[in-house]
Amino acid sequence: MDEADALTVFAALSQETRLRIVRLLVTAGPEGLPAGAIGAAMDGASSSRMAFHLSHLERAGLIRSRREGRSILYSAVYPTLSNLISFLMRDCCDGHPEVCAPAVAALSCTCEA
Amino acid sequence: MDEADALTVFAALSQETRLRIVRLLVTAGPEGLPAGAIGAAMDGASSSRMAFHLSHLERAGLIRSRREGRSILYSAVYPTLSNLISFLMRDCCDGHPEVCAPAVAALSCTCEA
Protein backbone atom coordinates (compact mmCIF):
# COMPACT_ATOMS: atom_id res chain seq x y z
CA MET A 1 0.00 0.00 0.00
CA ASP A 2 1.44 3.35 -1.03
CA GLU A 3 0.40 6.84 -0.03
CA ALA A 4 -2.21 7.14 -2.79
CA ASP A 5 -3.88 3.87 -1.77
CA ALA A 6 -3.84 4.93 1.86
CA LEU A 7 -5.48 8.24 0.98
CA THR A 8 -8.26 6.41 -0.83
CA VAL A 9 -8.83 4.08 2.10
CA PHE A 10 -8.76 6.89 4.67
CA ALA A 11 -11.27 8.84 2.61
CA ALA A 12 -13.50 5.78 2.44
CA LEU A 13 -13.32 5.30 6.21
CA SER A 14 -13.86 8.95 7.10
CA GLN A 15 -17.61 8.85 6.60
CA GLU A 16 -19.89 7.62 9.36
CA THR A 17 -22.08 5.34 7.29
CA ARG A 18 -19.13 3.82 5.47
CA LEU A 19 -17.15 3.23 8.65
CA ARG A 20 -20.18 1.52 10.17
CA ILE A 21 -20.61 -0.61 7.05
CA VAL A 22 -17.00 -1.75 7.21
CA ARG A 23 -17.20 -2.59 10.89
CA LEU A 24 -20.43 -4.48 10.34
CA LEU A 25 -18.96 -6.48 7.47
CA VAL A 26 -15.76 -7.23 9.34
CA THR A 27 -17.76 -8.84 12.14
CA ALA A 28 -20.11 -10.47 9.65
CA GLY A 29 -17.26 -12.61 8.35
CA PRO A 30 -16.29 -13.82 4.88
CA GLU A 31 -19.87 -14.79 3.98
CA GLY A 32 -20.85 -11.17 3.95
CA LEU A 33 -24.33 -9.68 4.02
CA PRO A 34 -26.85 -8.65 1.35
CA ALA A 35 -27.03 -4.93 0.57
CA GLY A 36 -30.55 -4.79 1.96
CA ALA A 37 -29.51 -6.15 5.35
CA ILE A 38 -26.66 -3.66 5.51
CA GLY A 39 -29.02 -0.81 4.65
CA ALA A 40 -31.44 -1.96 7.33
CA ALA A 41 -28.61 -1.89 9.86
CA MET A 42 -27.83 1.70 8.80
CA ASP A 43 -31.05 3.16 10.17
CA GLY A 44 -32.85 2.03 7.04
CA ALA A 45 -30.76 4.02 4.60
CA SER A 46 -32.20 4.35 1.09
CA SER A 47 -31.01 2.01 -1.63
CA SER A 48 -29.38 4.78 -3.63
CA ARG A 49 -27.55 6.01 -0.59
CA MET A 50 -26.34 2.49 0.14
CA ALA A 51 -25.26 1.96 -3.44
CA PHE A 52 -23.27 5.18 -3.27
CA HIS A 53 -21.39 4.19 -0.13
CA LEU A 54 -21.00 0.53 -1.02
CA SER A 55 -19.48 1.33 -4.39
CA HIS A 56 -17.23 3.88 -2.72
CA LEU A 57 -15.98 1.21 -0.32
CA GLU A 58 -15.59 -1.30 -3.12
CA ARG A 59 -13.50 1.13 -5.20
CA ALA A 60 -11.30 1.65 -2.16
CA GLY A 61 -10.80 -2.12 -1.93
CA LEU A 62 -12.31 -2.41 1.53
CA ILE A 63 -15.22 -4.61 0.50
CA ARG A 64 -16.18 -6.76 -2.44
CA SER A 65 -19.48 -7.98 -3.83
CA ARG A 66 -20.95 -11.06 -5.42
CA ARG A 67 -24.44 -11.76 -6.64
CA GLU A 68 -26.37 -14.57 -5.03
CA GLY A 69 -29.88 -15.01 -6.28
CA ARG A 70 -31.45 -11.61 -6.38
CA SER A 71 -29.30 -10.28 -3.57
CA ILE A 72 -25.85 -8.84 -3.82
CA LEU A 73 -23.66 -9.92 -0.94
CA TYR A 74 -20.95 -7.62 0.32
CA SER A 75 -18.04 -8.83 2.39
CA ALA A 76 -14.98 -7.25 3.99
CA VAL A 77 -11.60 -7.48 2.29
CA TYR A 78 -9.46 -8.08 5.36
CA PRO A 79 -6.06 -7.60 3.74
CA THR A 80 -6.92 -4.00 2.90
CA LEU A 81 -7.46 -3.26 6.57
CA SER A 82 -4.27 -5.00 7.59
CA ASN A 83 -2.33 -3.28 4.83
CA LEU A 84 -3.60 0.03 6.12
CA ILE A 85 -2.45 -0.93 9.59
CA SER A 86 0.95 -1.86 8.15
CA PHE A 87 1.13 1.47 6.40
CA LEU A 88 0.46 3.35 9.62
CA MET A 89 2.89 1.22 11.57
CA ARG A 90 5.60 1.68 8.99
CA ASP A 91 5.48 5.39 9.75
CA CYS A 92 5.18 4.91 13.42
CA CYS A 93 7.66 2.10 14.03
CA ASP A 94 10.25 2.62 11.35
CA GLY A 95 10.35 6.32 12.13
CA HIS A 96 10.80 6.14 15.88
CA PRO A 97 10.58 2.64 17.34
CA GLU A 98 11.29 3.81 20.87
CA VAL A 99 8.28 6.15 20.87
CA CYS A 100 5.97 3.65 19.30
CA ALA A 101 7.04 0.49 21.10
CA PRO A 102 4.70 0.81 24.10
CA ALA A 103 1.73 1.24 21.81
CA VAL A 104 2.72 -1.79 19.79
CA ALA A 105 3.08 -3.82 22.96
CA ALA A 106 -0.41 -2.82 24.03
CA LEU A 107 -1.70 -4.04 20.71
CA SER A 108 -0.46 -7.60 21.13
CA CYS A 109 -3.00 -8.06 23.90
CA THR A 110 -5.80 -6.99 21.62
CA CYS A 111 -4.63 -9.34 18.92
CA GLU A 112 -3.98 -12.51 20.85
CA ALA A 113 -7.47 -12.49 22.33
CA MET B 1 -10.77 5.78 20.79
CA ASP B 2 -14.41 5.46 19.82
CA GLU B 3 -16.06 5.61 16.42
CA ALA B 4 -16.44 9.40 16.47
CA ASP B 5 -12.76 9.92 17.28
CA ALA B 6 -11.76 7.48 14.56
CA LEU B 7 -13.91 9.35 12.03
CA THR B 8 -12.18 12.59 12.91
CA VAL B 9 -8.75 11.02 12.55
CA PHE B 10 -9.62 9.29 9.27
CA ALA B 11 -10.92 12.57 7.89
CA ALA B 12 -7.72 14.30 8.94
CA LEU B 13 -5.59 11.64 7.25
CA SER B 14 -7.63 11.48 4.05
CA GLN B 15 -6.09 14.60 2.54
CA GLU B 16 -2.79 14.43 0.71
CA THR B 17 -1.10 17.43 2.30
CA ARG B 18 -2.20 16.43 5.79
CA LEU B 19 -1.12 12.82 5.38
CA ARG B 20 2.27 14.02 4.19
CA ILE B 21 2.54 16.39 7.15
CA VAL B 22 1.81 13.59 9.59
CA ARG B 23 4.32 11.26 7.99
CA LEU B 24 6.93 13.99 7.98
CA LEU B 25 6.34 14.81 11.65
CA VAL B 26 6.34 11.16 12.66
CA THR B 27 9.81 10.73 11.22
CA ALA B 28 10.89 14.14 12.53
CA GLY B 29 10.53 12.85 16.08
CA PRO B 30 9.28 14.43 19.30
CA GLU B 31 11.20 17.69 18.72
CA GLY B 32 8.94 18.50 15.83
CA LEU B 33 9.47 21.04 13.08
CA PRO B 34 8.56 24.72 12.65
CA ALA B 35 5.51 25.44 10.51
CA GLY B 36 7.68 27.14 7.92
CA ALA B 37 9.88 24.08 7.43
CA ILE B 38 6.80 21.89 7.08
CA GLY B 39 5.34 24.26 4.52
CA ALA B 40 8.61 24.25 2.59
CA ALA B 41 8.48 20.44 2.51
CA MET B 42 4.93 20.66 1.10
CA ASP B 43 6.00 22.16 -2.22
CA GLY B 44 6.14 25.57 -0.59
CA ALA B 45 2.52 25.69 0.50
CA SER B 46 1.22 29.13 1.57
CA SER B 47 1.05 30.01 5.24
CA SER B 48 -2.74 30.13 5.24
CA ARG B 49 -2.93 26.76 3.59
CA MET B 50 -0.53 25.32 6.12
CA ALA B 51 -2.39 26.90 9.02
CA PHE B 52 -5.62 25.36 7.73
CA HIS B 53 -4.18 21.85 7.56
CA LEU B 54 -2.08 22.10 10.70
CA SER B 55 -5.03 23.25 12.78
CA HIS B 56 -7.14 20.48 11.26
CA LEU B 57 -4.55 17.92 12.32
CA GLU B 58 -4.24 19.48 15.75
CA ARG B 59 -8.00 19.36 16.30
CA ALA B 60 -7.91 15.69 15.35
CA GLY B 61 -5.23 15.11 17.99
CA LEU B 62 -2.62 13.90 15.51
CA ILE B 63 -0.17 16.73 16.14
CA ARG B 64 0.43 19.39 18.74
CA SER B 65 2.16 22.74 18.71
CA ARG B 66 4.34 24.85 20.94
CA ARG B 67 5.87 28.24 20.38
CA GLU B 68 9.63 28.55 20.41
CA GLY B 69 10.97 31.98 19.67
CA ARG B 70 9.10 33.27 16.69
CA SER B 71 8.50 29.82 15.29
CA ILE B 72 5.74 27.45 16.15
CA LEU B 73 6.93 23.88 16.34
CA TYR B 74 4.60 21.05 15.43
CA SER B 75 5.19 17.48 16.50
CA ALA B 76 3.39 14.17 16.06
CA VAL B 77 1.19 12.80 18.82
CA TYR B 78 2.15 9.15 18.56
CA PRO B 79 -0.57 7.70 20.81
CA THR B 80 -3.24 8.95 18.45
CA LEU B 81 -1.76 6.91 15.64
CA SER B 82 -1.41 3.84 17.80
CA ASN B 83 -4.93 4.26 19.14
CA LEU B 84 -6.17 4.38 15.59
CA ILE B 85 -4.29 1.20 14.85
CA SER B 86 -5.85 -0.39 17.93
CA PHE B 87 -9.26 0.70 16.77
CA LEU B 88 -8.76 -0.94 13.38
CA MET B 89 -7.34 -4.07 14.92
CA ARG B 90 -10.16 -4.36 17.39
CA ASP B 91 -12.50 -4.73 14.43
CA CYS B 92 -10.22 -6.97 12.55
CA CYS B 93 -8.99 -9.28 15.29
CA ASP B 94 -11.88 -9.37 17.70
CA GLY B 95 -14.27 -9.96 14.85
CA HIS B 96 -12.56 -12.80 13.07
CA PRO B 97 -9.16 -13.70 14.50
CA GLU B 98 -8.65 -16.59 12.11
CA VAL B 99 -8.97 -14.35 9.07
CA CYS B 100 -6.85 -11.59 10.48
CA ALA B 101 -4.10 -13.64 12.11
CA PRO B 102 -1.81 -13.94 9.08
CA ALA B 103 -1.90 -10.19 8.56
CA VAL B 104 -1.11 -9.58 12.21
CA ALA B 105 1.80 -12.00 12.02
CA ALA B 106 3.19 -10.13 9.04
CA LEU B 107 3.02 -6.93 11.06
CA SER B 108 5.29 -8.18 13.82
CA CYS B 109 8.18 -8.14 11.36
CA THR B 110 7.55 -4.50 10.58
CA CYS B 111 7.47 -3.60 14.23
CA GLU B 112 10.44 -5.47 15.58
CA ALA B 113 12.77 -3.85 13.05
Added chain:
DNA sequence: TCAACATATCAAGATGTATTGAGATATAAA
Protein backbone atom coordinates in the same frame (compact mmCIF):
# COMPACT_ATOMS: atom_id res chain seq x y z
C1' DT C 1 10.10 51.92 18.92
C1' DC C 2 10.45 50.39 14.26
C1' DA C 3 11.36 47.02 10.77
C1' DA C 4 11.53 42.01 9.66
C1' DC C 5 10.11 37.63 10.30
C1' DA C 6 6.97 33.74 11.37
C1' DT C 7 2.53 32.33 11.60
C1' DA C 8 -2.59 32.79 12.14
C1' DT C 9 -7.23 34.55 10.69
C1' DC C 10 -10.79 35.88 7.62
C1' DA C 11 -13.81 36.09 3.50
C1' DA C 12 -14.64 34.56 -1.13
C1' DG C 13 -14.71 31.44 -4.74
C1' DA C 14 -13.89 26.78 -6.63
C1' DT C 15 -14.21 22.09 -6.06
C1' DG C 16 -15.68 17.82 -4.08
C1' DT C 17 -18.99 14.91 -1.50
C1' DA C 18 -23.52 13.30 0.32
C1' DT C 19 -28.49 12.85 0.05
C1' DT C 20 -32.80 12.60 -2.30
C1' DG C 21 -36.15 10.98 -5.52
C1' DA C 22 -37.24 8.98 -9.94
C1' DG C 23 -36.34 5.53 -12.93
C1' DA C 24 -33.57 1.49 -14.89
C1' DT C 25 -31.76 -3.32 -14.62
C1' DA C 26 -31.59 -7.99 -13.16
C1' DT C 27 -33.42 -12.12 -10.82
C1' DA C 28 -36.98 -15.02 -9.13
C1' DA C 29 -41.72 -16.58 -8.32
C1' DA C 30 -46.61 -16.93 -9.72
Added chain:
DNA sequence: TTTATATCTCAATACATCTTGATATGTTGA
Protein backbone atom coordinates in the same frame (compact mmCIF):
# COMPACT_ATOMS: atom_id res chain seq x y z
C1' DT D 1 -44.97 -13.72 -19.14
C1' DT D 2 -46.32 -10.81 -15.71
C1' DT D 3 -45.37 -9.28 -11.11
C1' DA D 4 -42.67 -8.55 -7.18
C1' DT D 5 -38.14 -8.20 -5.16
C1' DA D 6 -33.40 -6.48 -4.79
C1' DT D 7 -30.26 -3.38 -6.20
C1' DC D 8 -28.10 0.10 -9.17
C1' DT D 9 -27.82 4.56 -11.95
C1' DC D 10 -28.66 9.24 -12.83
C1' DA D 11 -29.60 14.20 -12.18
C1' DA D 12 -30.40 17.75 -8.97
C1' DT D 13 -29.66 19.90 -4.78
C1' DA D 14 -27.54 20.78 -0.45
C1' DC D 15 -23.52 20.76 2.14
C1' DA D 16 -18.65 20.52 3.33
C1' DT D 17 -13.90 21.23 2.18
C1' DC D 18 -9.85 23.32 -0.04
C1' DT D 19 -7.32 27.10 -1.88
C1' DT D 20 -6.26 31.89 -2.55
C1' DG D 21 -5.23 36.53 -1.37
C1' DA D 22 -5.36 40.08 1.93
C1' DT D 23 -4.70 41.24 6.53
C1' DA D 24 -3.85 40.65 11.50
C1' DT D 25 -1.09 38.91 15.54
C1' DG D 26 2.87 37.99 17.97
C1' DT D 27 8.20 37.90 18.36
C1' DT D 28 12.87 39.29 17.74
C1' DG D 29 16.71 42.31 16.62
C1' DA D 30 18.35 47.07 15.15
